[in-house]
Amino acid sequence: MDKAPKIAILLSTYNGADFLAEQLDSLLSQTYSNFIIIIRDDGSTDSTKQIVSRYVDKNQGRIFRFSGRQTNVGPSESFFLLIQYIMKEKEALGWPHLYMMLCDQDDVWIENKLEVQMTEMLFAERKTPGRPILIHSDLIVVDEEKSVIAESFIKYQGLEIKRNKFTNIVLSNLVTGCTALFNEDLARRVLPIPGKAIMHDWWLALTAAAFGQIVFIDLPLVKYRQHANNTIGAKEFKTIQVSSDTISLRLFGFRRNRHLVDVAEQAIEFQNRFGKSLNSNQKLCLRISSQMKSCHGVFQRIFYRLARLL
Numbered sequence: 001m002d003k004a005p006k007i008a009i010l011l012s013t014y015n016g017a018d019f020l021a022e023q024l025d026s027l028l029s030q031t032y033s034n035f036i037i038i039i040r041d042d043g044s045t046d047s048t049k050q051i052v053s054r055y056v057d058k059n060q061g062r063i064f065r066f067s068g069r070q071t072n073v074g075p076s077e078s079f080f081l082l083i084q085y086i087m088k089e090k091e092a093l094g095w096p097h098l099y100m101m102l103c104d105q106d107d108v109w110i111e112n113k114l115e116v117q118m119t120e121m122l123f124a125e126r127k128t129p130g131r132p133i134l135i136h137s138d139l140i141v142v143d144e145e146k147s148v149i150a151e152s153f154i155k156y157q158g159l160e161i162k163r164n165k166f167t168n169i170v171l172s173n174l175v176t177g178c179t180a181l182f183n184e185d186l187a188r189r190v191l192p193i194p195g196k197a198i199m200h201d202w203w204l205a206l207t208a209a210a211f212g213q214i215v216f217i218d219l220p221l222v223k224y225r226q227h228a229n230n231t232i233g234a235k236e237f238k239t240i241q242v243s244s245d246t247i248s249l250r251l252f253g254f255r256r257n258r259h260l261v262d263v264a265e266q267a268i269e270f271q272n273r274f275g276k277s278l279n280s281n282q283k284l285c286l287r288i289s290s291q292m293k294s295c296h297g298v299f300q301r302i303f304y305r306l307a308r309l310l
Helices: 020-028 048-058 075-088 113-127 153-157 184-190 200-211 244-252 258-277 280-290 297-308
Strands: 007-013 035-041 063-065 099-103 133-142 148-150 181-183 213-225
Touching: 007 020, 007 075, 020 035, 020 048, 035 048, 035 075, 048 063, 075 099, 075 184, 075 200, 099 113, 113 133, 113 181, 113 213, 133 153, 133 184, 133 200, 148 153, 181 184, 184 200, 200 213, 200 258, 258 280, 258 297, 280 297
Parallel strands: 007 035, 007 099, 035 063, 133 213
Antiparallel strands: 099 181, 133 148, 133 181
């Protein structure tokens, strides 16, 4: 394997004119230099396309414009198209191995992000060659002006980063897409990303946990910008004071939780795709989780708690 394998940074844009140039500058300033950037615009109506054209013209051979489907499809489908595109172009590019990173238009990457993550990737691949591997990291949460809101996204969100087994990730995603570096073995497994996948990064995490390895780097490698137009933003985790009324509402509330329905549908999709390749514990988790789709709110919560015990 090359000492410094090439990375394809996959960037999806949509009306990102306010912050896109700063993000592209942070990519071009990386200490790890063996990469290209492929940009797919998802139907912007502001000056995003003009910014992209300017950077493509100034960085020929480094930044490329996606040439396929251009209509608005949303972030998850847009990243799917980018992954699919680079997989098809692998031979034409002459790359022996593919490594991909997902990039949002409004963040800022710490200058050694690629270097740190690729070091971890190569170490993981040496230990377990031929397996799907996903490397992700912590983030710094910042506002529009890059003033720090939280030094750690993981702590800010109250995420239990150690709960990274497949049975945990079926219920809760721990991987933020803009921190993800993954190898070709994982890309082959995830494609195509189905419509019932809640988000592309969750589907990536599920697949890596089922068949390979997820590695977390306890360093913030992205400045994760929060602003009015975030598709998905960071929300501070707050401990809830639990009373007897709260407990009763949680255990016996009649209303079905829509998010748990989505989790159930994603579990069903994963079972349909990969069921024959999963172990018994993974199948059991998916079977229990799938029961959250259509049942009464009380039973939905019972199945949720049962799945958490696995």
